[in-house]
Amino acid sequence: MYKGVPASPGIAMGKALVLPKKHRIVKRRIIQDPETEKKRFLEAVEEAKGRIESIMLPSGESAQEVTLEILEAHQLILEDPELINAVTSQIGNEKINAEFALEATLNFYIDLLAKSDSPYMRERITDIRDVGNHVLDFLLGEETFRGSMIKEECIIVSTELTPSDTAQLPPDRVLGFITELGGPTSHAAIIARSMEIPAVVGLADITNAVRNDDYLIVDGEHGAVFLNPDSETIQEYRIIQEDKARQRRELIRIKDSPAQTKDGSRIKLLANVGEPWELAKAVEYGAEGIGLFRTEYLFMNRESLPSEEEQYQSYKEALERMDGNEVVIRTLDIGGDKKLPYLSLGDEMNPFLGYRAIRLCLKERELFRTQLRALYRASPHGNLKIMFPMISNLDEYRDARSLAREVKSELIKEGHIVREDVPVGIMVEIPSTAIISDLFAKEVDFFSIGTNDLIQYTLAVDRMNEQVSSLYDPFHPAVLRLIKMVIDHARKEGIPCSMCGEMAGDPRFTQILIGFGLNSFSMSPSSLLRVKKTLFGLDLENSRSLAKKILELPTSSDIKDCLMIEE
Amino acid sequence: MRELRVKVKTETGLHARTASLLVNAVSKFKSSITVEKEGQKANLKSLLGLLSLGVLQNDEIVIRASGKDEKEVIEALVDCGKTHDLW
Numbered sequence A: 001m002y003k004g005v006p007a008s009p010g011i012a013m014g015k016a017l018v019l020p021k022k023h024r025i026v027k028r029r030i031i032q033d034p035e036t037e038k039k040r041f042l043e044a045v046e047e048a049k050g051r052i053e054s055i056m057l058p059s060g061e062s063a064q065e066v067t068l069e070i071l072e073a074h075q076l077i078l079e080d081p082e083l084i085n086a087v088t089s090q091i092g093n094e095k096i097n098a099e100f101a102l103e104a105t106l107n108f109y110i111d112l113l114a115k116s117d118s119p120y121m122r123e124r125i126t127d128i129r130d131v132g133n134h135v136l137d138f139l140l141g142e143e144t145f146r147g148s149m150i151k152e153e154c155i156i157v158s159t160e161l162t163p164s165d166t167a168q169l170p171p172d173r174v175l176g177f178i179t180e181l182g183g184p185t186s187h188a189a190i191i192a193r194s195m196e197i198p199a200v201v202g203l204a205d206i207t208n209a210v211r212n213d214d215y216l217i218v219d220g221e222h223g224a225v226f227l228n229p230d231s232e233t234i235q236e237y238r239i240i241q242e243d244k245a246r247q248r249r250e251l252i253r254i255k256d257s258p259a260q261t262k263d264g265s266r267i268k269l270l271a272n273v274g275e276p277w278e279l280a281k282a283v284e285y286g287a288e289g290i291g292l293f294r295t296e297y298l299f300m301n302r303e304s305l306p307s308e309e310e311q312y313q314s315y316k317e318a319l320e321r322m323d324g325n326e327v328v329i330r331t332l333d334i335g336g337d338k339k340l341p342y343l344s345l346g347d348e349m350n351p352f353l354g355y356r357a358i359r360l361c362l363k364e365r366e367l368f369r370t371q372l373r374a375l376y377r378a379s380p381h382g383n384l385k386i387m388f389p390m391i392s393n394l395d396e397y398r399d400a401r402s403l404a405r406e407v408k409s410e411l412i413k414e415g416h417i418v419r420e421d422v423p424v425g426i427m428v429e430i431p432s433t434a435i436i437s438d439l440f441a442k443e444v445d446f447f448s449i450g451t452n453d454l455i456q457y458t459l460a461v462d463r464m465n466e467q468v469s470s471l472y473d474p475f476h477p478a479v480l481r482l483i484k485m486v487i488d489h490a491r492k493e494g495i496p497c498s499m500c501g502e503m504a505g506d507p508r509f510t511q512i513l514i515g516f517g518l519n520s521f522s523m524s525p526s527s528l529l530r531v532k533k534t535l536f537g538l539d540l541e542n543s544r545s546l547a548k549k550i551l552e553l554p555t556s557s558d559i560k561d562c563l564m565i566e567e
Numbered sequence B: 001m002r003e004l005r006v007k008v009k010t011e012t013g014l015h016a017r018t019a020s021l022l023v024n025a026v027s028k029f030k031s032s033i034t035v036e037k038e039g040q041k042a043n044l045k046s047l048l049g050l051l052s053l054g055v056l057q058n059d060e061i062v063i064r065a066s067g068k069d070e071k072e073v074i075e076a077l078v079d080c081g082k083t084h085d086l087w
Helices: A034-056 A065-078 A081-094 A098-115 A121-140 A163-168 A187-195 A231-252 A277-284 A308-321 A357-363 A365-381 A394-413 A431-435 A437-441 A451-459 A477-493 A507-516 A525-536 A540-551 A556-566 B016-026 B047-053 B070-084
Strands: A005-008 A011-018 A154-158 A174-179 A199-201 A215-219 A224-227 A268-273 A290-293 A326-330 A383-388 A424-428 A447-449 A497-499 A520-523 B002-007 B032-037 B040-043 B060-066
Touching: A005 A187, A011 A174, A011 A231, A034 A065, A034 A081, A034 A098, A034 A121, A065 A121, A065 B016, A065 B047, A081 A098, A081 B040, A081 B047, A098 A121, A098 B047, A154 A215, A174 A187, A174 A215, A187 A199, A199 A215, A215 A231, A231 A525, A268 A277, A268 A525, A277 A308, A277 A525, A290 A520, A308 A326, A308 A365, A308 A383, A357 A365, A357 A394, A365 A383, A365 A394, A383 A394, A394 A424, A394 A437, A424 A431, A424 A437, A431 A437, A431 A451, A431 A477, A437 A447, A437 A477, A447 A477, A451 A477, A477 A497, A477 A507, A477 A540, A477 A556, A507 A525, A507 A540, A507 A556, A520 A525, A540 A556, B002 B070, B016 B047, B016 B070, B032 B047, B040 B047, B060 B070
Parallel strands: A011 A154, A154 A174, A174 A199, A268 A290, A268 A520, A290 A326, A326 A383, A383 A424, A424 A447, A447 A497, A497 A520
Antiparallel strands: A005 A199, A011 A215, A215 A224, B002 B060, B032 B040, B032 B060
């Protein structure tokens, strides 16, 4: 078994198709006849142009708008007079082969772009490489990947997948893919998730291990890949795969039914999204809004801060996509455990107790101000709520809120249209805030309980540390009591309270939580239908008495036992 | 020779799409056209050249055209700037 990075969930089983390597070593050769060499280069450029055109044309529905824009830029690069001149004059002056002259020229531009401050440079480098590869293919006369090569269902095995590759993938024949390079946010991973095909990335040397027509099992959820597995493993995975398909069919039937308990109490089910493509998933699985829109994706994998305009566009699109349903956008939640090349955050002993989220935003005020400006500018396009993460005392909230007010009046003065009534709330994820949530409830517009951090801070457990991760226990009585307390305080002041941590999407907790009085849950889109189905079988009155009983129990095993009995 | 001195207004500067617009606007002309930012020069007919200048919002650039159709070049650029709100 090979272990990689899970990039897109699901299980794929089938024959491998190994794509030809992209990273070729180009050798420098002295040539005799520069004129013929130049001609050879120009012909290869023309052929590459033709290929890009053919990628752009037929794929039709499978090629997204974005991909088309990228390919158009690729054509402009191929027509670039500077590029053509630099290559042909090197061929003429130094009497070197076209391949090497092209590589040298491309590298010159790649180096220039890598040094630039502009946020778009990383992507442009991939584009230049992609274009260069097309020309090299024709110069070297090597066979390379083409969508039409995929005749039957297969699992793609490749060093990496570029935008041109993915634009050519026939979605009906590609069962899944695995790559050597890339992380969960690489282009390949994002495309895999939007196509809903399983993918595992970051598998070192996999293209050498796998041969065409080898049998593969790709487990996208766990990042596991099996090469020519025995029949038992195949059987095992076939059962899992069928099970999943059946469950999915069952669940999808209830997608348009309102979320309510057996006795008719309406519960609001919202989705957590981390990237814009997940909005479509949220809608597909019947989310009534977005309870947590993470904004970190805008800041990661790039060389500089995203501009106000770029952020505005993203927020506006999210709001419009949800068509008047609420969208709770969380301001930047980033810190020392995630590196941003343009923000020197330094190494910390305890990044989760350190300089992060709202603490960082209140110091890096320009960064925060830009995000708030973008949010308020987007506000007329839908039902926006702004949420601050990692609030530990009221001063922080007041400070953040007054900055938000300042930004709002500044925008109005500049002539922008903004909504006056955008609710501003907080994540309740630090015990200190949960404990004084009665005081917070008098000032903030809403709560959203972030259980993942609340549990880790309450129990003093780092759940990434295997030695202690078993102590990370959502059934701990202290955790449940804190949650109950926060819900009670919100109700007393009449402010909305939702929950956006993993507990909200875990059907084992649905009954206790509605028993505590929670009536809004936000979770990853794929959990929505399961929780809805659970709600259908619950009775609010029973759940209340169960919750009351649970709160009296001394240990988490008692609580688990009690829940088993009730089930 | 004719000159056009502008301050870039687009928030993302001259990146892929906006840079492509400019290159497309001038590529059909015969004149030689350069774009300069803080003493660094590039050929405006070259997307790679323009990109590698890394023109950001509020940067001042000077575009110079010389050749028979230099007047038309500048007119085309002024038009392009107006239509797409570039400066």
